Amino acid sequence: MTNRALYALILAGGSGTRLWPYSRRRHPKQLLPLLGDRSLLQATVDRLEPMVRPDHVLVLTSTDYVDAVRAQLPRVPAQQVVAEPEALGTAAAVGLGVALVAARDPGAVMAVLPADHVITPPAAFLGNLVQAAELAADGWLVTFGIRPTAPETGYGYISLGEALVGHAAGFRVAEFVEKPGPATAAEYVAGGKHLWNSGMFVWRADVMHAEIGRHLPALAERVDELAALAAAGPDAFAAGLGAVWAGIAVRTTIDYGVMERSDRAVCLPAEFAWSDVGSWAAVADALATVPGDPAANVLVGPHVVAVDTRGSLVLARGGRLVATVGVDDLVVVDTADALLVCRRDRAQDVRQVVAHLVDDALTEYL
Amino acid sequence: MTNRALYALILAGGSGTRLWPYSRRRHPKQLLPLLGDRSLLQATVDRLEPMVRPDHVLVLTSTDYVDAVRAQLPRVPAQQVVAEPEALGTAAAVGLGVALVAARDPGAVMAVLPADHVITPPAAFLGNLVQAAELAADGWLVTFGIRPTAPETGYGYISLGEALVGHAAGFRVAEFVEKPGPATAAEYVAGGKHLWNSGMFVWRADVMHAEIGRHLPALAERVDELAALAAAGPDAFAAGLGAVWAGIAVRTTIDYGVMERSDRAVCLPAEFAWSDVGSWAAVADALATVPGDPAANVLVGPHVVAVDTRGSLVLARGGRLVATVGVDDLVVVDTADALLVCRRDRAQDVRQVVAHLVDDALTEYL
Numbered sequence: 093m094t095n096r097a098l099y100a101l102i103l104a105g106g107s108g109t110r111l112w113p114y115s116r117r118r119h120p121k122q123l124l125p126l127l128g129d130r131s132l133l134q135a136t137v138d139r140l141e142p143m144v145r146p147d148h149v150l151v152l153t154s155t156d157y158v159d160a161v162r163a164q165l166p167r168v169p170a171q172q173v174v175a176e177p178e179a180l181g182t183a184a185a186v187g188l189g190v191a192l193v194a195a196r197d198p199g200a201v202m203a204v205l206p207a208d209h210v211i212t213p214p215a216a217f218l219g220n221l222v223q224a225a226e227l228a229a230d231g232w233l234v235t236f237g238i239r240p241t242a243p244e245t246g247y248g249y250i251s252l253g254e255a256l257v258g259h260a261a262g263f264r265v266a267e268f269v270e271k272p273g274p275a276t277a278a279e280y281v282a283g284g285k286h287l288w289n290s291g292m293f294v295w296r297a298d299v300m301h302a303e304i305g306r307h308l309p310a311l312a313e314r315v316d317e318l319a320a321l322a323a324a325g326p327d328a329f330a331a332g333l334g335a336v337w338a339g340i341a342v343r344t345t346i347d348y349g350v351m352e353r354s355d356r357a358v359c360l361p362a363e364f365a366w367s368d369v370g371s372w373a374a375v376a377d378a379l380a381t382v383p384g385d386p387a388a389n390v391l392v393g394p395h396v397v398a399v400d401t402r403g404s405l406v407l408a409r410g411g412r413l414v415a416t417v418g419v420d421d422l423v424v425v426d427t428a429d430a431l432l433v434c435r436r437d438r439a440q441d442v443r444q445v446v447a448h449l450v451d452d453a454l455t456e457y458l
Numbered sequence: 459m460t461n462r463a464l465y466a467l468i469l470a471g472g473s474g475t476r477l478w479p480y481s482r483r484r485h486p487k488q489l490l491p492l493l494g495d496r497s498l499l500q501a502t503v504d505r506l507e508p509m510v511r512p513d514h515v516l517v518l519t520s521t522d523y524v525d526a527v528r529a530q531l532p533r534v535p536a537q538q539v540v541a542e543p544e545a546l547g548t549a550a551a552v553g554l555g556v557a558l559v560a561a562r563d564p565g566a567v568m569a570v571l572p573a574d575h576v577i578t579p580p581a582a583f584l585g586n587l588v589q590a591a592e593l594a595a596d597g598w599l600v601t602f603g604i605r606p607t608a609p610e611t612g613y614g615y616i617s618l619g620e621a622l623v624g625h626a627a628g629f630r631v632a633e634f635v636e637k638p639g640p641a642t643a644a645e646y647v648a649g650g651k652h653l654w655n656s657g658m659f660v661w662r663a664d665v666m667h668a669e670i671g672r673h674l675p676a677l678a679e680r681v682d683e684l685a686a687l688a689a690a691g692p693d694a695f696a697a698g699l700g701a702v703w704a705g706i707a708v709r710t711t712i713d714y715g716v717m718e719r720s721d722r723a724v725c726l727p728a729e730f731a732w733s734d735v736g737s738w739a740a741v742a743d744a745l746a747t748v749p750g751d752p753a754a755n756v757l758v759g760p761h762v763v764a765v766d767t768r769g770s771l772v773l774a775r776g777g778r779l780v781a782t783v784g785v786d787d788l789v790v791v792d793t794a795d796a797l798l799v800c801r802r803d804r805a806q807d808v809r810q811v812v813a814h815l816v817d818d819a820l821t822e823y824l
Contacts (some may be wrong), residue, residue: 113781397814400810413479413795414799415798415799415800415808416799417799419800419801422799428778430781431774431790432782433780433783434783434784438783439783441784444765448763448781449763454761
């Protein structure tokens with residue numbers, strides 16, 4: 093790392109049910125461990141530890157989770173775990189983070205990282221982060237691009253432009269492409285010029301502040317107010333946040349609101365393996381101990397007995413014994429009060445189960 | 459029923475683990491319900507209720523289960539639930555039952571019935587029982603034969619001989635055939651002259667007593683001693699059973715020890731549907747609400763959400779919610795401390811799981 097003090101803005105407000113029954117409304121994905129005993133949020137902060145001091149970590153979450161986040165991150169000062177009064181999209185969240193960093197060090201480089209991604213190995217991530225911070229220090233808005241491994245239609249893609257002169261690793265962004273159709277996605281994978289948009293960014297706070305001013309001026313006024321509140325101290329900030337937040341009319345993503353419109357956007361191809369673990373199939377892929385071996389199982393739990401079982405994920409952190417016999421390509425997720433058994437390639441349809449629970453007023457299981 | 463007072467000897471000593479994790483060493487199959495709230499043992503006694511008075515029901519079980527059996531059958535006098543000091547095979551068990559019945563009514567007809575079979579509908583069973591009791595009153599040893607629905611190699615078969623004159627429903631037994639190979643079993647099913655040996659019998663106590671004397675004379679001496687003990691009253695019986703039992707050297711089944719050797723053996727083809735529910739696949743077949751429909755699921759539990767699920771059994775009596783998505787021909791058995799997920803046609807391999815538990819000293823799950 094350079095001598096510049098890096099900040100990190102961790103986005104930890106998600107509340108999805110795609111990993112039901114493990115993730116719940118009260119226990120969202122980012123607060124849960126998959127392997128080991130550290131939650132995805134904790135792993136995200138752990139991963140940054142060699143480069144980002146705990147008092148340079150900012151976490152945005154919802155009011156429902158703020159206490160749990162503070163409990164999970166005891167080394168991060170409590171006032172740096174901020175509850176957004178209402179989720180307004182990542183543009184507003186980034187604006188808030190920019191304000192908080194700018195109040196302390198306007199020229200600081202900050203990384204923006206979702207709290208619920210799986211990234212390995214840490215060293216490759218740190219190496220990329222060093223490169224990104226150098227690009228950011230020069231005024232670029234850096235987004236990490238992930239080399240696609242499949243024609244996913246659920247992700248945004250980044251079309252790579254020219255390589256940056258003097259920065260071997262970076263490319264200008266030719267275009268951000270929203271979720272493409274299957275044929276287009278297949279072309280992207282084959283062509284090698286399109287990367288997945290990971291939703292992870294690195295930029296200088298003052299540069300992003302100025303870009304918000306250029307592309308989202310209404311939001312920029314609120315960011316100025318938030319920066320003034322932050323400069324007035326934690327109590328003033330806590331007292332004033334709600335009123336400023338209520339005045340934000342911009343409800344968009346930072347990708348759409350700023351990155352697509354800016355001529356400073358660059359993409360750094362990631363050297364690390366990445367997953368948003370957005371479905372049980374993605375979890376199975378991300379945790380595979382033998383990458384690329386479709387017969388490999390991922391068995392998590394104190395007692396898992398797998399007899400003639402292939403390509404399956406068993407997540408049994410509740411302590412019960414789980415036995416599988418003669419099954420292939422299955423996802424078994426065992427929790428204290430609910431169990432899921434799902435064909436791996438049908439993981440997207442877990443939402444149908446959740447819809448059933450809503451329809452049948454079985455809200456205790458949501 | 460005729461004016462003769464029918465007795466029933468219920469064999470309730472089994473301790474198998476083929477229905478693991480639902481059945482355990484401490485909670486064997488016969489003491490558990492599958493559907494509804496009555497255990498298989500209770501259902502066995504319930505089914506007899508129109509024809510057998512509770513004080514004519516005798517239950518043999520093991521010392522481990524005698525208290526549970528008495529608790530499940532409050533209307534059966536406690537001294538008629540007898541713990542065999544050691545399991546010696548069905549010949550000794552039948553000898554004990556014959557002694558107990560003979561001490562009260564030597565000429566009485568008695569049915570011998572395993573406690574862990576599923577039989578439907580009850581009326582068809584009762585109708586067959588009336589026919590069997592009439593044959594037994596005439597001195598025949600009656601065994602119920604089950605029309606085979608598949609070339610099972612795990613059952614004994616009965617080769618039917620001539621129809622009994624004057625008893626349209628009964629046949630002489632030409633031969634008892636031990637577990638045949640697949641080709642032979644297929645011939646049996648196609649030929650229509652072989653029935654499964656259900657292990658359910660009806661005979662007069664004095665006739666079986668005499669047949670034991672003819673074919674198993676060493677056992678017959680012990681049966682005489684047991685009958686004398688039983689005639690001396692419950693206390694004398696309880697005090698003396700152990701010593702007599704220890705003197706029994708015969709360890710065989712009643713099928714092999716007596717039925718195969720007797721010229722009084724007849725077979726009554728069952729009009730009822732029968733299953734020994736000896737595997738999860740058999741349970742799924744026995745409980746199928748739409749017989750013959752391979753897409754039909756059997757879903758047992760307070761909250762089972764089955765999305766695009768076919769041919770599967772979900773047994774979730776523990777109260778937890780179970781959701782399945784996109785799975786076919788699966789068995790899911792959920793209990794308080796252990797879970798099984800098994801392909802339906804691999805149900806026999808549940809024993810491999812049990813072997814793992816033994817090997818790994820996970821005896822709490824056995």
